[in-house]
Amino acid sequence: MELYYMRAISAFGIFTIHATGGFALYSQFSSKVMHLSTFLNQFFRFGTPVFMMLSGFVLFYNYRIPEEFDAKKFYKKKAVYLILPYIIWAIGYFLFKAYLYRIPVGENWFGGLIKDILLGNTFSHLYFIFLIVQFYILFPLFIKYLSNSMINKPVKTFISIFVLQAALLIYEFYFKVPTNIAIFKFIDEYYWKTAMGWFYYFLTGGIIGYHYDKFVEMVEKHIKKIGIIYILSAAFFLGEVYLNIYTNNNMSEFEKYGSIRPMNMIYGLTTFTVLVWVTRRIKDMDKSSVRLLKSFGTYSLGVYFAHPMVLEFIKQKLMANFPRWIGYGRLSSFLIIYALGWILTTGLVFLIALFEPRWLLIGRVPKLVIREKKKLEETKR
Numbered sequence: 001m002e003l004y005y006m007r008a009i010s011a012f013g014i015f016t017i018h019a020t021g022g023f024a025l026y027s028q029f030s031s032k033v034m035h036l037s038t039f040l041n042q043f044f045r046f047g048t049p050v051f052m053m054l055s056g057f058v059l060f061y062n063y064r065i066p067e068e069f070d071a072k073k074f075y076k077k078k079a080v081y082l083i084l085p086y087i088i089w090a091i092g093y094f095l096f097k098a099y100l101y102r103i104p105v106g107e108n109w110f111g112g113l114i115k116d117i118l119l120g121n122t123f124s125h126l127y128f129i130f131l132i133v134q135f136y137i138l139f140p141l142f143i144k145y146l147s148n149s150m151i152n153k154p155v156k157t158f159i160s161i162f163v164l165q166a167a168l169l170i171y172e173f174y175f176k177v178p179t180n181i182a183i184f185k186f187i188d189e190y191y192w193k194t195a196m197g198w199f200y201y202f203l204t205g206g207i208i209g210y211h212y213d214k215f216v217e218m219v220e221k222h223i224k225k226i227g228i229i230y231i232l233s234a235a236f237f238l239g240e241v242y243l244n245i246y247t248n249n250n251m252s253e254f255e256k257y258g259s260i261r262p263m264n265m266i267y268g269l270t271t272f273t274v275l276v277w278v279t280r281r282i283k284d285m286d287k288s289s290v291r292l293l294k295s296f297g298t299y300s301l302g303v304y305f306a307h308p309m310v311l312e313f314i315k316q317k318l319m320a321n322f323p324r325w326i327g328y329g330r331l332s333s334f335l336i337i338y339a340l341g342w343i344l345t346t347g348l349v350f351l352i353a354l355f356e357p358r359w360l361l362i363g364r365v366p367k368l369v370i371r372e373k374k375k376l377e378e379t380k381r
Contacts, residue, residue, distance in 0.1 A: 002279035004297030005290075006054060009275060011300040013047025015307045015345065016040050017259070018125065019338050022315070025251055026328040033331040038245070038254070042238050048128065048259040049201045049268030050275065055132055056205030057212075059139060060150070064210060066143040078136055081364040082301075086129045088360060089305045090116070093123040096309055100316055120193065125308050127193045134195045135202050146203070147210075154207045162265065165200035169262045172197075192260045200265060208272075219277050226277070230270040237267040295350070295368070302349035302362030310345045311337070 023037035063069045094113050097103055106112070116122045120130025149157045172191055179185060191197040208215050219226060241257045282290050296303065314337055318326040326333045352361050353368035 002276060002283050003054065003058070004294045005279035005283060006050065006272075006275050006297070007300040008293050008295075008297035009279075010047045010050045010054065011296060011303045012342070013044035014051070014125070014304060015311075015342060016044040016338075017047060018308055019311055019341050020334075023328050023334045025254060027334075028329050029250060031329065031331075033329065033334050034251070036331065037334060038241070038251075039238070042241050042257065043234070045237070045259045045264060046268045046271035049264055050272050051128075052132075052198055052201035053205035053208070053268070053272050055135065056202035057209040058205075059209070060147070060206030061209030061212065063143065064151075066147050069140065069143055071140055074139075075136070077364070078133075081359055082129070083133070085301075085305065085359070085361055085363055086126070087117060090122040090126060093126070093309065096312075097123070100312060123308055125304070128304070131193055131195070131198060135198075138195060142203070142206070150203070150207050151210050154211055158204060158207055161200050161203050166262060166265060168196065169260065169265070173256075173261050192258075197260055201268065204269065205272075216276065216280070219273055223277050226270065226273055230274050233263075233267045233270045237263045296346065298365055299346075299349045299353055299362055299368075301365070302352060303345055305362065306348050307341065307345040310348065311341045314341055314344070 020037040020041040023033050024041050027034040027037065091113070094116070098105055113122070118130075120127040146157070168187075168191065172188065176188055179188070187196065195202075240263055241254070244253055244257070245251060282293075318333075318337065319328075326336070349362060350368055352358050353365060354370075356367070358365065358367065
């Protein structure tokens with residue numbers, strides 16, 4: 001299925017966001033490296049929304065008959081193959097930060113570590129695990145109260161969740177004002193890392209999962225129109241950022257243009273749709289590049305866990321040891337860190353995938369198989 005390829009592209013997108021952020025913010029304004037890193041950073045902002053849609057797609061697709069959902073078996077599998085690897089990586093990032101940034105360990109470090117693990121705060125990208133676990137907890141309720149509507153009234157259900165999500169995100173992004181009302185303060189502070197800020201993507205993926213054959217048929221029939229909508233949505237999505245940059249003549253507000261903003265509801269969905277069309281055309285190709293792309297998708301959870309650690313280590317070591325040649329202001333530095341970061345990240349994950357206890361770090365995935373010489377010789381005969 002094209003799922004693996006979409007995961008690979010999304011994982012690469014999330015890697016790109018984290019690889020480019022520092023260059024977009026700290027390079028000389030209007031320099032080549034600023035323009036390139038800003039474009040890549042924003043273009044790949046579909047990564048997290050598509051990942052979230054894929055998560056909803058897989059769950060609802062696998063449990064199209066709600067009665068087949070076995071809560072005990074489901075949560076046991078998630079605890080072993082997601083939560084346990086997450087805890088190990090979270091502890092690893094705690095130690096990594098203490099080593100790399102020379103952060104002293106305080107007296108109450110253990111309590112702080114437990115709190116950070118529970119809230120996904122050990123490192124910036126780990127909030128996604130905290131977020132996806134919320135949807136796993138809510139999934140039985142979605143099946144019980146929403147599956148019937150998602151199956152029998154998909155368009156109406158989609159419009160409803162779109163309007164509700166858009167109302168929240170538009171308010172938070174454009175109209176939010178300081179308040180002392182507890183419930184609104186909580187929403188303002190945590191919406192971006194809780195189910196209330198992402199339910200549109202998860203449930204939209206679920207609707208597509210329930211009606212995948214019809215969805216594919218629609219995509220194949222109207223791909224030209226969908227392509228035009230995708231280009232327009234990408235133009236508006238990127239244009240919003242560039243308008244702000246050149247209006248202010250600086251990058252002071254760049255960080256607010258993250259993945260969770262109203263325009264990504266359209267951009268993320270149209271990208272998901274286009275990726276379905278594209279990956280359906282490459283999945284059966286017998287090419288090494290396509291097989292490699294599938295491998296990236298197979299081990300995408302490992303890529304997600306590992307890439308910030310690899311990127312930060314590379315940046316710290318290169319910039320500290322070679323400040324005259326490596327820095328945020330140089331295009332060559334960006335290309336070196338970007339390429340080296342991806343190669344080392346995937347290399348590390350593939351190395352882990354060679355060993356039996358791989359599930360402790362990268363989840364429930366097959367062992368990476370490297371062709372043996374004997375097999376190669378047999379194919380030549």
